[in-house]
Amino acid sequence: MNTFYRVLSFDxxxxxxxxxxxxSNLDSSLPKNKTVAIPEPFTFAELHTSNEFKRKEDFVIxxxxxxxxxxxxxxxxxxxxxxxxxxxxxxxxxVDFGVVSDALKIITDGLKAKTILHTYFGDVSTKIESxxxxxxxxxxxxxxxxxxxxxxxxxxxxxILTVGVINSFxxxxxxxxxxxxxxxxxxxxxxxxxxxxxxNFDLEYVPKEFAMNxxxxxxxxARGTKDV
Amino acid sequence: xSKLFPTQEIGSIKKPADMLKKVKDPNVxxxxxxxxxxDAALLNIKTLEDIGLDIVYDGEVRRVEMYExxxxxxxxxxxxxxxxxxxxxxxxxxxxxxxxxxxxxxxxEEFNFVKDNSNRELKVPVTGAYTLADWSYDExxxxxxxxxxxxxxxxxxxxxxxxxxxxAKIIQIDEPAATTHPAEMDIFRESINESVxxxxxxxxxxxxxxxxxYKALAPQMPEIKAEQYTLEFAxxxxxxxxxxxxxxKGFQVLKLFKEYGFEGEIxxxxxxxxxxxxxxxxxxxxxxxxxxxxxxxxxxVYVNPxxxxxxxxxxxxxxxxxxxxxxxxxxxxxxx
Numbered sequence: 001m002n003t004f005y006r007v008l009s010f011d012x013x014x015x016x017x018x019x020x021x022x023x024s025n026l027d028s029s030l031p032k033n034k035t036v037a038i039p040e041p042f043t044f045a046e047l048h049t050s051n052e053f054k055r056k057e058d059f060v061i062x063x064x065x066x067x068x069x070x071x072x073x074x075x076x077x078x079x080x081x082x083x084x085x086x087x088x089x090x091x092x093x094x095v096d097f098g099v100v101s102d103a104l105k106i107i108t109d110g111l112k113a114k115t116i117l118h119t120y121f122g123d124v125s126t127k128i129e130s131x132x133x134x135x136x137x138x139x140x141x142x143x144x145x146x147x148x149x150x151x152x153x154x155x156x157x158x159x160i161l162t163v164g165v166i167n168s169f170x171x172x173x174x175x176x177x178x179x180x181x182x183x184x185x186x187x188x189x190x191x192x193x194x195x196x197x198x199x200n201f202d203l204e205y206v207p208k209e210f211a212m213n214x215x216x217x218x219x220x221x222a223r224g225t226k227d228v
Numbered sequence: 229x230s231k232l233f234p235t236q237e238i239g240s241i242k243k244p245a246d247m248l249k250k251v252k253d254p255n256v257x258x259x260x261x262x263x264x265x266x267d268a269a270l271l272n273i274k275t276l277e278d279i280g281l282d283i284v285y286d287g288e289v290r291r292v293e294m295y296e297x298x299x300x301x302x303x304x305x306x307x308x309x310x311x312x313x314x315x316x317x318x319x320x321x322x323x324x325x326x327x328x329x330x331x332x333x334x335x336x337e338e339f340n341f342v343k344d345n346s347n348r349e350l351k352v353p354v355t356g357a358y359t360l361a362d363w364s365y366d367e368x369x370x371x372x373x374x375x376x377x378x379x380x381x382x383x384x385x386x387x388x389x390x391x392x393x394x395x396a397k398i399i400q401i402d403e404p405a406a407t408t409h410p411a412e413m414d415i416f417r418e419s420i421n422e423s424v425x426x427x428x429x430x431x432x433x434x435x436x437x438x439x440x441x442y443k444a445l446a447p448q449m450p451e452i453k454a455e456q457y458t459l460e461f462a463x464x465x466x467x468x469x470x471x472x473x474x475x476x477k478g479f480q481v482l483k484l485f486k487e488y489g490f491e492g493e494i495x496x497x498x499x500x501x502x503x504x505x506x507x508x509x510x511x512x513x514x515x516x517x518x519x520x521x522x523x524x525x526x527x528x529v530y531v532n533p534x535x536x537x538x539x540x541x542x543x544x545x546x547x548x549x550x551x552x553x554x555x556x557x558x559x560x561x562x563x564x
Contacts, residue, residue: 005314006314006315007439169365170323170366171308171365172367206365207308207311207321210309
């Protein structure tokens with residue numbers, strides 16, 4: 001996969017004051033259960049740089065404050081589920097979960113929306129215990145990189161579980177019944193508080209017609225899985 | 229090459245607008261299209277020679293771009309559609325739906341033309357197996373590693389072998405994806421070694437800069453069967469003249485290559501391909517002199533732009549190359 005992007009350098013402290021908050025105008029054009037995806041602070045810090053904050057943890061915390069302002073704005077606009085994209089937690093061998101947790105506290109404290117930390121671009125089998133301790137409403141997994149067998153070993157009774165069952169990494173269209181069975185099996189073993197199904201990561205990595213087909217299959221899977 | 233600091237380009241140069249217009253025009257005959265492509269190739273070759281570049285090619289003027297061109301001619305691929313590469317840039321991405329296999333030497337016509345029209349040393353750029361795999365959807369092989377090695381053995385190796393059979397002496401394997409996944413350096417090393425296995429030529433590996441400043445590549449370099457790496461340094465260096473570490477911060481990683489035991493050549497990127505400003509010959513001279521000292525051997529230093537110049541205008545590209553040639557001349561005088 002081609003993963004080039006422009007690295008931002010945060011060289012002043014002004015970004016922490018909410019001045020960059022993007023006001024959402026999407027609420028009138030979306031149906032209920034509005035969800036939005038934004039980067040999780042640790043990942044955001046991993047993928048960018050700062051000359052202002054020399055210590056990584058300070059950079060992460062300040063990004064969390066910036067993102068909280070953004071999230072508040074989105075929640076005010078009617079978004080009910082905030083998906084926090086966390087490829088770096090999966091990709092990095094070493095993750096300081098203390099810093100991740102402190103940053104997520106800033107984001108989730110008193111927030112009137114559900115927050116789901118979604119991991120992809122790496123196997124998080126050995127990190128699931130730490131992930132379950134994070135202050136978020138739920139966790140999401142890319143089951144092409146984190147085997148379902150690893151997820152099934154854990155209880156999600158106080159967490160939402162999102163199973164990333166649609167593969168954004170290729171154009172092959174999933175077989176709905178196979179996916180339904182897979183999600184039902186995971187849910188039966190993990191007993192999640194709520195169950196969501198999703199693509200494993202952004203569908204922008206496949207051409208649009210394949211993305212639309214995959215979303216259509218995702219709908220079929222969502223309708224076919226058992227309630228938890 | 230006996231000359232100190234030989235100059236070369238990496239590969240791509242923006243195509244002439246009149247050539248593009250004609251090759252896309254359905255009313256222009258095939259014969260005429262062949263002629264305009266040949267004319268454009270000749271224009272690039274002669275311009276590079278006139279500027280004084282030591283090692284030349286044709287600016288990849290006949291190729292669509294570095295991914296789509298080879299994929300068009302390899303069995304096992306099927307184009308899926310356009311996807312974003314970065315920013316608002318899109319490329320036509322293919323999926324692997326069957327065993328990959330070499331069908332024909334898709335660079336033969338291009339190479340033969342350059343060979344017939346230049347008496348300089350030629351460096352043929354070829355897209356590497358790792359990058360072809362990384363930029364494709366794999367819907368056939370069991371793993372990415374399996375696809376990479378299949379491409380190395382069944383596509384890149386026969387292509388390179390055929391080019392060498394036609395007379396190619398220097399092959400540059402282009403691997404812009406290589407450094408984007410530091411955890412996959414072992415399979416990258418294996419893919420290059422498999423691609424060149426049993427072939428007698430000078431092999432150059434071109435890898436773009438990624439966030440880890442070649443730190444993941446450095447330990448692999450002595451184990452990869454390449455005599456030279458053409459790498460990016462200018463895009464994170466200062467524009468001040470000088471040969472101290474702080475001024476030449478973009479080039480400091482050269483010392484790391486040496487520490488890991490790499491004793492081959494480095495084609496140092498002395499010109500940033502993402503900006504239109506032209507580096508002065510004096511700045512280029514200092515970058516070369518710093519590199520010669522960092523590698524502790526001036527004969528190991530080749531000089532080139534960071535990467536292909538196709539995102540710049542032709543005027544800017546040739547001005548940058550002109551400055552590179554002048555900078556190398558100044559550096560040679562300093563060493564004498």
